[in-house]
Amino acid sequence: xxxxxxxxxxxxxxxxxxVTIEILGKCKGHQxxxxxxxxxxxxxGSKMLAEYGAQNILVLKSDKLxxxxxxxxxxAVKEVAKSGGYHYIFTGATAAGKDYFPRLSAELQTGLASDxxxxxxxxxxxxxxxxxxxxxxxxxxxxxxxxxxxxxIRPNALGMPTEKAAAAGAGKVSDTAVNVSEVxxxxxxxxxxxxxxxxxxxxxxxxxGGRAMKNAENFKILDELADVIGATVGASRxxxxxxxxxxxxxxxxxxxxxxxxxxxxxxxxxxxxxxxxMRTSKVIVAVNTDPEAPIFTRADYGIVGDxxxxxxxLTKEFKALLGK
Amino acid sequence: xKNIFVLVKQVPDTETKIIPKADGSYxxxxxxxxxxxxxxxxxxxxxxxxxxxxxxxNVTVVRVGTVSDNECLRTAMAMGADDAILVESEGLIDSFxxxxxxxxxxxxxxRTPDLILSGxxxxxxxxxxxxxxxxxxxxxPSVSVVVGFEVAGNVVKLKREVEGGSIEIYELNAPLVVAxxxxxxxxxxxxxxxIMKAKKKPLAQxxxxxxxxxxxxxxxxxxxxxxxxxxxxxxxxxAMDDAKAGAIVKDVVGLLRNEAKVI
Ligand SMILES: Cc1cc2nc3c(=O)[nH]c(=O)nc-3n(C[C@H](O)[C@H](O)[C@H](O)COP(=O)(O)OP(=O)(O)OC[C@H]3O[C@@H](n4cnc5c(N)ncnc54)[C@H](O)[C@@H]3O)c2cc1C
Numbered sequence: 001x002x003x004x005x006x007x008x009x010x011x012x013x014x015x016x017x018x019v020t021i022e023i024l025g026k027c028k029g030h031q032x033x034x035x036x037x038x039x040x041x042x043x044x045g046s047k048m049l050a051e052y053g054a055q056n057i058l059v060l061k062s063d064k065l066x067x068x069x070x071x072x073x074x075x076a077v078k079e080v081a082k083s084g085g086y087h088y089i090f091t092g093a094t095a096a097g098k099d100y101f102p103r104l105s106a107e108l109q110t111g112l113a114s115d116x117x118x119x120x121x122x123x124x125x126x127x128x129x130x131x132x133x134x135x136x137x138x139x140x141x142x143x144x145x146x147x148x149x150x151x152x153i154r155p156n157a158l159g160m161p162t163e164k165a166a167a168a169g170a171g172k173v174s175d176t177a178v179n180v181s182e183v184x185x186x187x188x189x190x191x192x193x194x195x196x197x198x199x200x201x202x203x204x205x206x207x208x209g210g211r212a213m214k215n216a217e218n219f220k221i222l223d224e225l226a227d228v229i230g231a232t233v234g235a236s237r238x239x240x241x242x243x244x245x246x247x248x249x250x251x252x253x254x255x256x257x258x259x260x261x262x263x264x265x266x267x268x269x270x271x272x273x274x275x276x277x278m279r280t281s282k283v284i285v286a287v288n289t290d291p292e293a294p295i296f297t298r299a300d301y302g303i304v305g306d307x308x309x310x311x312x313x314l315t316k317e318f319k320a321l322l323g324k
Numbered sequence: 325x326k327n328i329f330v331l332v333k334q335v336p337d338t339e340t341k342i343i344p345k346a347d348g349s350y351x352x353x354x355x356x357x358x359x360x361x362x363x364x365x366x367x368x369x370x371x372x373x374x375x376x377x378x379x380x381x382n383v384t385v386v387r388v389g390t391v392s393d394n395e396c397l398r399t400a401m402a403m404g405a406d407d408a409i410l411v412e413s414e415g416l417i418d419s420f421x422x423x424x425x426x427x428x429x430x431x432x433x434x435r436t437p438d439l440i441l442s443g444x445x446x447x448x449x450x451x452x453x454x455x456x457x458x459x460x461x462x463x464x465p466s467v468s469v470v471v472g473f474e475v476a477g478n479v480v481k482l483k484r485e486v487e488g489g490s491i492e493i494y495e496l497n498a499p500l501v502v503a504x505x506x507x508x509x510x511x512x513x514x515x516x517x518x519i520m521k522a523k524k525k526p527l528a529q530x531x532x533x534x535x536x537x538x539x540x541x542x543x544x545x546x547x548x549x550x551x552x553x554x555x556x557x558x559x560x561x562x563a564m565d566d567a568k569a570g571a572i573v574k575d576v577v578g579l580l581r582n583e584a585k586v587i
Contacts, residue, residue, distance in 0.1 A: 068492075070456065070466055095486040099468050102419065102453035106460025111420055111543025114451050132449055132549070136342040137351060140548035145540070184496050185465035191483075191491040199487035205586075229587065232488075247471075247507045248489030253338050253447055254362055254506060262586040273338050279552070283584045285576065289564070296560055300584065301576050305563035313570055317577040321587065 002030045002124040005084060005148075006054075007037070007077055007091040014042040016049060017202070018160065019092035023153055024052040025161025026119060027090075031055060032169065035080060037073050038065040040173060050171025051164045057173040064180040068096055071183045074103040079178045081108060086148045088126060093152040094202065101152050112150040113141040117157035117259070117280065126151065134253040134276030155202040156259045157280065193248070200251065203232035205262045206281070208251055211238035212267025212289075212307060219244060221308070222266065225315045228324055234258065236268045252277035264314075266307040270295025287311065325378040325475060325498065327435040328371045330385045330405065331426060331442035331454065332364040334396045338447065344549040350416045351549055360396035363443025365511035366504040371441055372404045373509060374475055382406050384433060388413050388425045394527070401522035402514030408527045409433065411535055418544040419453035421537055426454070427461050428535025433528070437499055439480070444469045444503040455503040466501035467494050471508050
């Protein structure tokens with residue numbers, strides 16, 4: 001049995017982000033603690049963690065941890081990594097996880113397998129798989145040397161566990177004081193994005209628009225569809241470069257790599273760079289007027305048609321289906 | 325601002341068809357068109373913008389990679405960087421080894437960095453590790469995914485893009501490491517005189533062992549490279565005829581619920 005720490009983050013409802021549960025599901029049978037930096041989960045949140053097998057839930061506390069910082073988070077996790085004697089430390093490959101886990105790797109002098117999309121155990125030994133070249137190929141990852149080994153997991157890639165742990169963990173919540181020395185790069189202020197939607201990289205459903213959207217105004221029809229099915233809206237680079245959408249919305253090799261359950265591509269041709277960013281989506285729907293568009297070779301469900309006609313019908317049908 | 329180091333990586337062009345090697349040790353790299361990692365272009369450009377404001381500034385580009393082709397270091401110098409360092413490596417190496425090699429190379433240059441710039445990510449291994457790892461090894465602060473950059477004296481003001489397009493604002497003193505994102509600036513093209521000049525600019529060359537790296541620095545091993553499993557062909561529906569579109573879309577929505585079970 002390996003000793004594992006999962007460093008989690010909270011979502012807007014003070015529940016652990018779903019990638020934490022995905023990781024817990026895959027680590028069944030090992031001894032697992034979960035840590036939060038700064039603030040811990042709600043009671044419902046810690047109950048949920050226990051049901052999926054979490055033993056101890058550590059809330060790392062220091063007056064330097066009231067907001068995110070790369071140095072602060074790294075220092076905090078480093079302290080429990082050492083005192084807890086963990087073999088593996090996991091986190092989600094979120095904006096924060098991608099930022100501070102590499103620093104932690106330097107500070108612990110151990111390796112980090114980043115953006116892992118699947119893994120298995122042979123006894124206590126971890127065997128991971130991660131994409132290279134934006135998913136154009138896959139490679140196996142093995143950790144070298146002594147631990148604690150660091151692993152970041154791409155959200156939505158593992159999938160939620162189909163059942164809870166056979167024996168629930170204790171789920172014991174405790175505050176743990178950690179020593180964080182000076183933080184030099186501290187967030188002074190935040191400019192909130194207009195949208196409060198889940199980030200593309202963590203979204204479970206995505207609706208994307210391409211050059212065929214013609215202008216920024218037309219993205220409204222995608223927003224309407226997205227609202228009905230709880231999706232985040234993305235865009236192709238052509239749409240971004242034409243000024244229809246901000247770069248934060250770009251999906252692809254030089255944008256965001258996403259792996260939602262459902263990806264709906266509207267008026268996107270399916271260039272190699274766009275496909276690279278979304279090919280791991282579980283189900284792909286494409287709407288395109290050109291029956292020969294490359295996107296159709298990747299689509300599970302292809303609709304040859306004009307997006308300006310098809311998208312509003314999709315919205316209407318989903319509304320009916322979901323009783324909205 | 326006196327010494328800026330910019331990390332650049334040479335990667336296969338984004339159009340490249342990736343073919344895993346027969347033994348799965350990496351991918352085929354012969355007959356590939358190499359480019360400077362697109363995100364690194366923003367880092368090089370940023371260093372040159374700073375150099376315009378602080379003319380006494382020296383910009384050094386650093387690359388860890390195979391020697392066969394040094395195009396991207398020459399390109400960076402043609403754009404305006406002053407000199408370059410290459411640390412030769414063989415085949416695929418992990419992020420820890422790379423960061424440690426860069427640290428060694430910077431120390432060997434004898435110059436103390438005020439700023440270290442890089443792209444936020446290299447589009448070959450997509451590991452997103454080296455800048456923050458290097459900052460950790462050098463005990464410097466770092467800010468990644470940067471889309472806004474201002475320098476006033478020794479103070480650096482940065483905008484970092486996070487979830488959902490929100491922006492975090494940082495203000496801190498140099499030295500630090502900054503990993504740049506698209507949108508930060510518009511990288512310049514190398515001019516013809518620039519290309520000529522670049523040929524004469526100094527390029528220092530080291531081996532991994534010269535910069536204090538050994539085999540035991542490998543912390544992550546990659547192998548078993550293979551193509552992702554091909555998806556079976558999907559279903560395609562012709563909905564160009566407006567009269568049929570309604571029924572077809574209704575069918576697809578039904579399939580998403582009952583067959584694909586994603587809604
Ligand atoms: C270095 C580099 C990096 C890149 N990185 C990325 C990246 O990260 N992400 C990315 O997306 N691209 C990237 N690209 C760009 C990529 O090569 C393509 O140019 C881009 O993806 C095309 O976007 P598109 O599909 O929206 O536009 P197009 O290729 O122009 O496709 C538009 C599609 O819309 C269809 N259409 C037109 N009208 C309608 C209608 N009314 N209804 C339905 N369909 C319609 C057309 O049939 C066509 O298939 C990159 C390119 C380079 C060189």
